[in-house]
Every structure is written in structure tokens, then in C-alpha cells.
Amino acid sequence: xxxxxxxxxAGNPNSGKTTLxxxxxxxxxxxxxxxxxxVEKKEGVYNAHGKKVHIIDxxxxxxxxxxxxxxxxxxxxxxxxxxQVVINIADAANLxxxxxxxxxxxxxxxxxxxxxxxxxxxRDRGITIDAARLEELLGLPVVPIIARSGQGTVExxxxxxxxxxxxxxxxxxxxxxGDDLDNLLLEMETEIETAAFxxxxxxxxxxxxxxxxxDQQIIAKGxxxxxxxxxxLTARVAAVADHLQQTMDTxxxxxxxxxxxxxxxxxxxxxxxxxxxxxxxxxxxxRIDMVVTNRFLGPLIMVAVLLGLYHLTFTYGKxxxxxxxxxxGWLGAGVDHLLPAGHLKSLxxxxxxxxxxxxxxxxxxxxxxxxxxxxxxxxxxLARVAFMMDRVFRIFGLHGSSVMAYIISxxxxxxxxxxxxxxxxxxxxxxxxxxxxxxxxxxxxxxxxPVLALLTGTFFxxxxxxxxxxxxxxxxxxxxxxxxxxxxxxxxxASTPFxxxxxxxxxxxxxxxxxxxxxxxxxxxxxxxxxxxxISILLWAAMTxxxxxxxxxxxxxxxxQAIMQTHTADTTQVSQAALGTLTAARNLEALQHSLxxxxxxxxxxxxxxxxxxxxTNIALVGxxxxxEVIISTLGTAYSLGETNPESSASLSQALAADxxxxxxxxxxxxxxxxxxxxxxxxxxxxxREAGSWKWGLFSMAFNTAAAFALAVAxxxxxxxxxxxx
Amino acid sequence: MARIPLRKxxxxxxxxxxxxKVGGEMGRRLREMGLVPGTVITVQGRAPLYDPVALRVLxxxxxxRNNEAEFIEIEVAxxxxxx
Ligand SMILES: Nc1nc2c(ncn2[C@@H]2O[C@H](COP(=O)(O)OP(=O)(O)OP(=O)(O)O)[C@@H](O)[C@H]2O)c(=O)[nH]1
Numbered sequence: 001x002x003x004x005x006x007x008x009x010a011g012n013p014n015s016g017k018t019t020l021x022x023x024x025x026x027x028x029x030x031x032x033x034x035x036x037x038x039v040e041k042k043e044g045v046y047n048a049h050g051k052k053v054h055i056i057d058x059x060x061x062x063x064x065x066x067x068x069x070x071x072x073x074x075x076x077x078x079x080x081x082x083x084q085v086v087i088n089i090a091d092a093a094n095l096x097x098x099x100x101x102x103x104x105x106x107x108x109x110x111x112x113x114x115x116x117x118x119x120x121x122x123r124d125r126g127i128t129i130d131a132a133r134l135e136e137l138l139g140l141p142v143v144p145i146i147a148r149s150g151q152g153t154v155e156x157x158x159x160x161x162x163x164x165x166x167x168x169x170x171x172x173x174x175x176x177x178g179d180d181l182d183n184l185l186l187e188m189e190t191e192i193e194t195a196a197f198x199x200x201x202x203x204x205x206x207x208x209x210x211x212x213x214x215d216q217q218i219i220a221k222g223x224x225x226x227x228x229x230x231x232x233l234t235a236r237v238a239a240v241a242d243h244l245q246q247t248m249d250t251x252x253x254x255x256x257x258x259x260x261x262x263x264x265x266x267x268x269x270x271x272x273x274x275x276x277x278x279x280x281x282x283x284x285x286x287r288i289d290m291v292v293t294n295r296f297l298g299p300l301i302m303v304a305v306l307l308g309l310y311h312l313t314f315t316y317g318k319x320x321x322x323x324x325x326x327x328x329g330w331l332g333a334g335v336d337h338l339l340p341a342g343h344l345k346s347l348x349x350x351x352x353x354x355x356x357x358x359x360x361x362x363x364x365x366x367x368x369x370x371x372x373x374x375x376x377x378x379x380x381x382l383a384r385v386a387f388m389m390d391r392v393f394r395i396f397g398l399h400g401s402s403v404m405a406y407i408i409s410x411x412x413x414x415x416x417x418x419x420x421x422x423x424x425x426x427x428x429x430x431x432x433x434x435x436x437x438x439x440x441x442x443x444x445x446x447x448x449x450p451v452l453a454l455l456t457g458t459f460f461x462x463x464x465x466x467x468x469x470x471x472x473x474x475x476x477x478x479x480x481x482x483x484x485x486x487x488x489x490x491x492x493x494a495s496t497p498f499x500x501x502x503x504x505x506x507x508x509x510x511x512x513x514x515x516x517x518x519x520x521x522x523x524x525x526x527x528x529x530x531x532x533x534x535i536s537i538l539l540w541a542a543m544t545x546x547x548x549x550x551x552x553x554x555x556x557x558x559x560x561q562a563i564m565q566t567h568t569a570d571t572t573q574v575s576q577a578a579l580g581t582l583t584a585a586r587n588l589e590a591l592q593h594s595l596x597x598x599x600x601x602x603x604x605x606x607x608x609x610x611x612x613x614x615x616t617n618i619a620l621v622g623x624x625x626x627x628e629v630i631i632s633t634l635g636t637a638y639s640l641g642e643t644n645p646e647s648s649a650s651l652s653q654a655l656a657a658d659x660x661x662x663x664x665x666x667x668x669x670x671x672x673x674x675x676x677x678x679x680x681x682x683x684x685x686x687x688r689e690a691g692s693w694k695w696g697l698f699s700m701a702f703n704t705a706a707a708f709a710l711a712v713a714x715x716x717x718x719x720x721x722x723x724x725x
Numbered sequence: 726m727a728r729i730p731l732r733k734x735x736x737x738x739x740x741x742x743x744x745x746k747v748g749g750e751m752g753r754r755l756r757e758m759g760l761v762p763g764t765v766i767t768v769q770g771r772a773p774l775y776d777p778v779a780l781r782v783l784x785x786x787x788x789x790r791n792n793e794a795e796f797i798e799i800e801v802a803x804x805x806x807x808x
Contacts, residue, residue, distance in 0.1 A: 063757040067750050094785045097759040125784070213753075251748040257756035261763070286769065286786075295773045387788050391774035394790070400777075497754040497793055498777055502786040 005053045005164045006081070007046075010074060010105065011089035012098050013060035014503045016117040020089060020147040021057040022515055024157070039073045048161055056083065062097075064104040066217035068428065078110055079201050084164035085111045087156065092122035092129055092144070093504075095273065099264045106138075109172030109203050113160045115152075116144045121504070125283060126276030134272045148509060172203040177259045181212065181252065184240050188233055195229050198222060211237050213253045285504035289384070298388055305381065306407055309372040313365060320364035328357030343544070351540030356533055360525070362416060365446070367521045369408055369419045374516040376404075378508035382426065383500065390498060396480045397487025397495065401427045402436040406479065410443035412472070417441035417682040421689055422520060429496030434690050435486045438699050441678035441686075442479040444472055447627035451673055454631060458652045459666035475674060482706065490698075539625045542596040543618075543633075548589060556586045591636055596621055610672060610711035611665040620672070624700075626679045664718030668711040675707035731766075731778075731789075731797040739767040740801035747796040759783045760797060 011017045021029070025044025042057040058077060059070035066072050078086065088105055090098035095116070105112050116129055135142040141159045145152035176182055188208035192199065198207050198221060210218040211233045222230040241252050292301055332353045339345040376382045382404060390400030402424070403411075409420025420440040427433040444452065452471060460467045487493075547553075559582055567575040591597045592614075600617035607617050615637035622629040631651065638654045655661045677700040678686065687696035728743055742764045745755055759782050760766075767781040776791045789797075 065753055067753060096783045100757055258761050261761045293770060298773050387777060388772050391772060391776045497751045498790045499754045499758055500788050502779060502788055
């Protein structure tokens with residue numbers, strides 16, 4: 001028996017690959033990563049009349065060069081895993097461009113079936129394609145389909161499986177590249193064949209073409225395999241390149257691209273495409289664009305849409321989040337009730353339930369946010385936003401698409417950096433993408449807001465709203481400047497070409513949105529269950545151990561007994577208050593004694609420069625885990641016992657009364673909290689999305705250093721000007 | 726007929742690409758999107774800050790930054806250039 005049938009899906013971005021994949025595999029899919037890169041790997045199972053067929057969704061690419069991770073992943077998969085057949089999905093309304101990728105598959109020689117997708121959309125545009133004629137000209141099965149409704153997909157799969165069953169070797173197609181290159185290719189091919197140079201993996205002519213295109217990956221492999229021949233091939237290519245430069249003022253790779261398009265045009269001209277309308281005719285999509293990207297209306301509509309998305313998310317997400325917070329609160333209280341006092345209870349309640357619950361309570365917000373982004377992305381609007389914003393963002397070394405990540409992270413105050421960092425996936429160029437995901441967490445996310453509001457409310461009582469608005473602006477300025485700094489230092493490099501497609505506006509399907517949203521939300525939940533769980537436990541331990549020495553505990557206990565003894569019916573109130581004070585004092589001392597407390601105290605000499613004392617330090621250290629923790633830790637540190645962010649009035653009074661706090665300290669604190677290390681969930685996301693630990697550590701160290709420098713500057717300057725009073 | 730860089734084209738003006746004078750990654754990205762000699766393009770519009778530019782190419786819409794459009798040479802009918 002043969003092994004299981006393996007079919008790969010390849011196609012341009014936006015050709016409907018994901019839609020087809022979802023249709024074929026339904027819920028039987030698995031999303032992972034290709035080893036070592038952040039490119040998503042999707043696999044699924046298709047049920048072909050009772051037989052299982054393995055389907056792999058390759059990343060969407062326009063070409064198979066070595067310029068982007070996606071392209072390298074796609075072609076490495078094809079040559080190393082050798083799927084029995086590739087289904088090449090092409091957008092029928094845009095066939096000429098889509099066939100450019102197909103040409104490269106033909107040259108590789110892998111058995112291919114061409115799926116002409118979106119024939120419904122093409123028909124609406126007056127384009128009809130003679131699939132039978134195309135099949136005859138290309139010599140491979142061509143099946144028209146509508147991935148969205150599933151029409152034609154059964155036939156597509158039947159034909160693909162039939163191809164997969166044929167025992168056959170790869171048959172590379174030779175495209176003519178003009179006299180100069182054809183001669184060169186022929187010579188190179190012979191040399192490659194005789195030396196068996198990389199021929200176990202790649203067809204000889206294909207390797208030769210890659211040398212002409214100066215493909216870095218193949219050149220490196222060639223160098224490792226046979227340095228002499230590699231040098232020889234490079235020299236040959238260089239000679240012809242010189243010749244082309246002198247005679248025609250062009251590049252070898254340009255000649256190759258031109259001839260590929262020439263080959264495509266020659267095929268399409270033979271009665272394959274019938275165009276009913278003038279190609280320059282304006283379609284509905286173009287009409288919408290006339291308004292939506294209009295010089296004056298465009299920006300206004302964009303602001304309205306983004307505000308609307310933000311508003312919807314928080315109007316509907318916040319109450320759900322509150323419900324979840326409440327449920328975890330009850331859960332905590334329940335466990336509190338059931339278990340005897342001790343470390344186990346403390347771990348369960350303060351460590352696990354509070355930590356994981358805090359993260360899980362973000363799920364509704366994240367889900368809504370992703371649903372919103374999915375709508376914007378699937379409808380095609382997101383590409384327009386990138387188009388409109390690119391000029392501004394480019395100044396700072398970013399890309400038009402960076403705007404989305406900023407806004408989601410809290411660019412309008414009160415987002416969340418976790419989905420923000422994940423939203424950078426829409427950016428295709430690595431340097432701009434990393435610069436974006438490192439700076440997006442500088443925005444004022446929803447977890448920082450309560451702390452900022454508390455400090456603002458306590459020390460800047462006049463113009464509170466304006467002040468918060470100024471803080472939002474400050475976040476943008478700092479984020480953009482940081483991006484500029486990163487892009488001119490560690491992430492230096494020319495911006496990648498902006499060449500981007502503005503897909504026609506399409507109505508998103510419910511199924512597509514649901515799958516999209518669920519996939520991303522699930523990744524987040526999984527993280528909460530693993531990484532965050534571990535971190536919560538660690539943080540809990542740091543704030544609990546080492547515990548107070550036994551004799552101190554005994555002293556507190558005897559004081560407690562003393563209060564209880566003097567307690568009579570009339571003095572209930574007094575003794576209750578006394579007990580409260582005692583517990584608070586004990587908690588404070590325990591915190592001071594713990595690892596986290598000692599760290600806070602140890603850091604004091606340094607943090608004094610910015611005006612922070614040891615209590616603030618503990619709160620800020622706790623804030624590494626989640627910014628929400630800052631207020632509750634400050635509460636503990638200020639001996640308030642149980643402080644929840646909703647009723648921070650007493651904490652506000654305590655801060656106002658503490659001589660260490662004044663408007664200058666508050667401003668330094670606000671700035672530090674806004675810009676220091678992102679919370680641990682975000683760091684985990686950064687590591688995942690940037691593909692290396694390095695960037696996660698970098699963001700913690702770099703942001704903290706920068707925030708501290710700013711805070712010190714504010715504190716010192718403020719005091720020098722005598723504002724600290 | 727006149728040859729001008731794409732960057733100088735006006736809104737709604739059409740022309741045929743005669744050369745793409747850049748190699749490397751940028752050249753490749755432009756070519757794989759169908760911007761090769763012989764392709765007919767129409768300038769569809771510009772972003773609010775005049776950059777990037779949106780083009781109609783082979784039935785789809787592409788966007789390019791002005792500094793990328795600089796490398797593309799277009800043959801346009803004389804009439805439209807001074808319009
Ligand atoms: N009219 C029509 N629309 C389709 C069809 N197939 C897919 N679409 C739509 O085309 C858009 C893009 O589809 P996707 O499946 O996300 O495309 P993709 O190739 O996976 O794109 P990337 O995720 O960017 O790689 C979606 O809005 C789909 O709903 C079809 O057969 N007809």
C-alpha cells in the first residue's frame with residue numbers, strides 16, 4: 001500500500017486559500033509553526049469518499065524566491081516533503097498575475113492541479129475563462145471552483161487525488177528566457193547534471209535559474225555542496241549579467257520575470273480569457289474607494305471606523321470581562337471558604353485563581369477585538385488603512401499596517417497589547433514588524449488605565465480628562481520615537497518595498513470570521529493555561545516566601561488574642577478596627593520580609609533617583625506580571641489589606657497623605673508605568689511573534705531602561721524647578 | 726508618445742510600462758506583482774498625503790510608494806502629460 005496521500009495548497013495571498021482549506025478540512029485541522037520561523041503551518045484532513053487525505057496549507061506567496069520566510073518555507077516544503085500533488089489556487093479575476101507563481105511550480109516540475117477560484121467574482125466583472133482550453137494548453141487539470149460555497153471542490157479533489165495516485169516523477173517545464181539566457185541555462189544545466197550538483201533535491205535547470213536570479217538560499221547550498229562548481233556558475237552568471245547590463249540596460253532576473261509573463265500572456269491570448277467589459281471600467285470596489293480613500297473623507301472615515309471598532313469592543317467586551325472577573329472572584333472566595341488557612345490556600349487563591357483568572361478575563365475583549373479585526377481584514381478595509389497611513393508611519397521607519405497594532409494596543413487608550421502584538425502578523429516585512437511589536441506595548445492599555453487614573457485623580461485633580469488625553473498623545477509620541485530609534489539602530493535597514501495589493505471589497509462570511517477569531521483566541525487561552533500559570537505561581541511565591549519568622553508570627557498571634565480577650569459586646573467596632581490594623585501590619589511586615597519585598601528595598605537606592613520608595617518598587621515589580629497588579633500591591637504595601645481597583649479611594653488618600661508622594665513623583669510614576677517592561681503575557685507574545693527569546697528580553701530591558709531614564713529626568717527636573725513642594 | 730517615470734503620472738492617466746529599472750528585492754517585488762514591460766497600468770488615486778499611489782494593473786489594484794514608482798518608466802500618450 002502507498003502511504004497516505006499528501007496534498008499541498010499553494011497560491012497568492014488573497015486567492016482564497018484559507019477559505020478552500022477551511023472548506024475541505026472543516027474542523028479537522030491543526031495550526032502550528034514551521035520549525036524555527038514564525039510562519040504558521042496549517043494541516044488538516046480531507047475526507048475523500050471515506051479515505052483520509054492529508055492537506056497542508058502553504059503560506060500565501062506571489063513567488064518562490066528566497067526573499068521572505070514564507071516563500072522559503074513554501075518551497076522547502078515542496079522539495080523536501082514532496083507532496084504527491086500541489087493544488088495551485090488562482091484568483092480567476094486576476095489570472096495573469098496568479099499564474100506567475102504557477103509558472104514557478106511548473107518549472108519545479110511538481111505535479112500540479114490548477115484551481116480557478118472565485119469564478120463568481122470574475123463573472124461579475126465580466127471575465128469568463130475557458131478552463132478546458134487552459135487545461136489543454138498547460139497540460140494539467142484545471143478546475144473552476146467557488147471556494148466560498150464549495151462549488152467544484154469535490155471535482156477538484158477527485159482530480160487531484162487521481163493525479164496523486166499516478167506514479168510519476170517530477171517533470172519540470174522549460175520556459176524560454178531569450179537567446180542570451182537560454183544558452184547560458186543550457187550550459188549550466190549540463191554542468192550541474194554532470195556534477196550531480198544539488199540534483200537530489202532540485203531539478204538542474206531550476207538550480208541554474210536560481211543562480212541567475214541570485215537566489216541567496218540556493219547559492220549558499222551550492223557553496224556547501226561543491227564550492228568549485230558554485231564559483232564557476234556564479235562567474236558565468238556575472239559575465240552574462242554584465243553583457244545584459246551593457247547591451248540592454250537590464251538585469252538577468254528582470255529578463256526572467258519578463259519572459260515568465262511573456263509565457264503567461266502567450267497562453268492566455270489563445271482564447272482562454274474573455275473580457276466582456278473594458279478593463280479600465282470602474283467596478284463597485286473602485287467606486288467605494290473613491291470615497292473611502294478620498295483625500296478629505298478618507299481620514300475622517302478611518303477615524304470613525306477605528307473608534308467604532310474600539311467602542312464596540314469595549315462596550316460589549318468590558319461587561320463580559322467584568323462578569324468573568326466576578327466569577328473568578330467567587331471562585332477565589334469559595335476556595336477561601338473551603339480550605340483551611342495555609343500555603344495551599346494562598347497559592348490557589350492569590351496565585352493561581354487570581355493570576356490565571358486575570359488573564360482569562362481578557363478573553364471576551366480579545367475575542368471581540370479579533371472578530372473586529374477579522375471583519376476589517378476580510379472585507380479589505382485594513383489594506384486601505386495601511387495605504388492611507390503609510391506616509392506618516394514611514395517617517396518613523398514603520399509601515400502603514402503598523403497603525404492597527406498601535407490602536408489595538410491602546411492607541412485610543414484602553415486596548416490590550418496582547419492582541420496588538422498578534423495583529424502585527426498583517427505586516428509582511430520582518431524589521432518593520434519587529435519595530436512595531438516592540439513599540440505597540442508602549443500604548444496605554446486597559447490595565448494601565450486604572451493606575452494612571454488613580455495617580456491623575458490624586459495629584460492632578462484639575463482637568464483630569466484633558467490630562468488623560470495628554471497621556472494618550474504622549475504614548476503615541478514616545479512609541480513613534482522609540483520605533484524611529486530602533487529602526488536607526490538595532491533594526492536598521494531600508495524599508496521593505498510597500499508593493500501591496502488592495503483587494504476588492506468583499507463581504508466577509510460568518511464561517512470565515514468565526515474560524516479566524518476562534519483560532520487566535522484559542523492560542524491566547526492556551527497560553528494562559530501554561531506560561532501564565534507558571535508565572536503566577538512564581539510571583540505568588542516571591543511575595544510569600546520566605547515567610548515571617550515563627551516568633552514574629554507568634555507575637556502577632558498573641559496580640560490578636562489580647563484584642564479578642566478585651567473584646568466585649570459594646571466594643572465590637574473598636575476591636576474590629578484594631579484587628580484590621582493588626583492584620584495589615586502583619587501583612588506589610590510579611591511582604592517586606594518576602595523575596596519581592598527585599599527586592600523592592602534593595603532597589604530603593606536606585607529608584608530614589610526617580611522618587612520611588614520600596615513600596616512603589618514592589619508594586620512595579622508586581623506590574624511585570626500584569627499591570628493590574630500594581631494597584632493591589634500598592635494597596636498591600638500601604639497596609640490597606642484587601643484593595644480592589646474599583647474602590648481605590650482609600651489608596652488615593654493614603655498616597656496623598658504620604659509625604660514621599662507629590663505631583664512630581666506622580667508624574668515620574670505615571671511615565672514609568674506607561675513605558676516600562678510590558679506585562680509577562682505581552683512578553684510571551686513578543687517572544688512568540690518575533691520568533692526569539694532575544695526580543696522578549698530586549699523589550700523588558702530596553703523599555704525599563706528608557707522608562708527609568710524618563711522618570712529620573714522628570715523627577716530631577718521637577719524638583720530642581722521646585723514643583724515637588 | 727512620451728516616456729515618463731510613473732511617479733509623474735496624474736490621476737486616471739494610463740500608460741504602458743517600458744522599463745523597470747531596479748534589481749534586488751525591490752525589483753523582484755515589483756515584477757512578481759506583474760509590473761513588467763508591456764503591462765498597461767492606470768493611476769487610480771493617491772493616498773491623502775499624496776503617497777503612496779494606487780495603480781490598476783492586470784485587473785487588480787496595487788499600491789506603491791513614490792520612491793518605488795520612480796524606477797518604473799511608462800509610455801503615455803502626449804495629450805495627457807500636460808493635462
Ligand atoms: N466571491 C468569492 N469570494 C471568495 C471566494 N473564495 C474566497 N473568497 C473571499 O476572498 C477573501 C480572501 O479569502 P482567504 O481565504 O482569506 O484568502 P487567502 O488566500 O487565504 O489569503 P491570505 O490569508 O491573505 O493568504 C475572503 O473574503 C473570502 O471570503 C469565492 O470563491 N468567491
